Amino acid sequence: MKQRPNFKELPIQPSGLYWENDFVDAEHEQRLISIFTKELVWPDRPGRISLHYGYTFDYKTFGIDPEIPYKEFPDWLQPLIPTTEDRLPDQVCLQFYPPGAGIPPHVDAHAPYDQLYALSLGAPAMMVFGQGEKRIEVDLNPRSMMQMTGDSRLHWTHGIKKRKTDTLPDGTVRLRENRWSITYRWLREGDCECGNLTYCDTAQSRNGTEKEKRSVKALAEKANSEDPAS
Numbered sequence: 001m002k003q004r005p006n007f008k009e010l011p012i013q014p015s016g017l018y019w020e021n022d023f024v025d026a027e028h029e030q031r032l033i034s035i036f037t038k039e040l041v042w043p044d045r046p047g048r049i050s051l052h053y054g055y056t057f058d059y060k061t062f063g064i065d066p067e068i069p070y071k072e073f074p075d076w077l078q079p080l081i082p083t084t085e086d087r088l089p090d091q092v093c094l095q096f097y098p099p100g101a102g103i104p105p106h107v108d109a110h111a112p113y114d115q116l117y118a119l120s121l122g123a124p125a126m127m128v129f130g131q132g133e134k135r136i137e138v139d140l141n142p143r144s145m146m147q148m149t150g151d152s153r154l155h156w157t158h159g160i161k162k163r164k165t166d167t168l169p170d171g172t173v174r175l176r177e178n179r180w181s182i183t184y185r186w187l188r189e190g191d192c193e194c195g196n197l198t199y200c201d202t203a204q205s206r207n208g209t210e211k212e213k214r215s216v217k218a219l220a221e222k223a224n225s226e227d228p229a230s
């Protein structure tokens with residue numbers, strides 16, 4: 001793993017959330033947003049929309065969809081790839097959140113994916129981490145790169161509420177505006193051994209097929225709904 005001195009673990013619960021502000025500068029961000037809005041062809045529907053690069057995940061098999069050919073990373077994406085892993089990510093997803101859009105609370109499936117990073121661009125939005133009754137809000141400030149490892153990756157859910165405003169800790173009400181995120185995923189080598197029966201699809205499938213079927217069904221529904229998770 002290459003060192004990134006600016007990549008620091010946030011001193012919060014959940015543990016394992018690494019952060020780097022200003023991963024790109026404001027001018028670079030504007031160039032990217034101009035490409036996103038003027039050059040890319042997006043799905044034509046309201047709410048959160050996504051474009052995929054690299055391999056496309058198959059929600060039925062939890063593997064790579066053999067029907068969808070590998071999509072090379074476009075030129076604009078190359079400098080945005082985290083260099084802190086030993087290899088390139090296997091799947092990259094660019095998402096657009098218009099004001100009011102969100103992503104339901106979820107844990108990115110443990111079985112297929114290991115490392116998970118997300119870059120935020122455009123307007124900020126509040127991400128909510130949850131575990132049981134606990135809720136922790138983390139402000140996804142633009143141009144920041146986040147890495148979810150450990151507890152934040154495996155043992156807490158994360159999501160963005162579907163709402164038009166976020167209330168900051170000091171009481172300020174902030175309007176949501178256009179936000180883009182790029183999530184990077186590395187396929188897991190071997191099985192997840194975390195054993196968390198609440199959040200781990202591998203632990204659930206080892207424990208009996210019923211839960212596995214439910215989680216596959218839920219993921220497939222999420223993938224096909226108007227508000228898919230990736």
Ligand SMILES: O=C(O)CCC(=O)C(=O)O
Nearest residue numbers: 103108118181183229230
């Ligand atoms: O938009 C983001 O920053 C995160 C999205 C996310 O959680 C996901 O795609 O799994």
Ligand SMILES: [Fe+2]
Nearest residue numbers: 106107108158
């Ligand atoms: Fe996620």
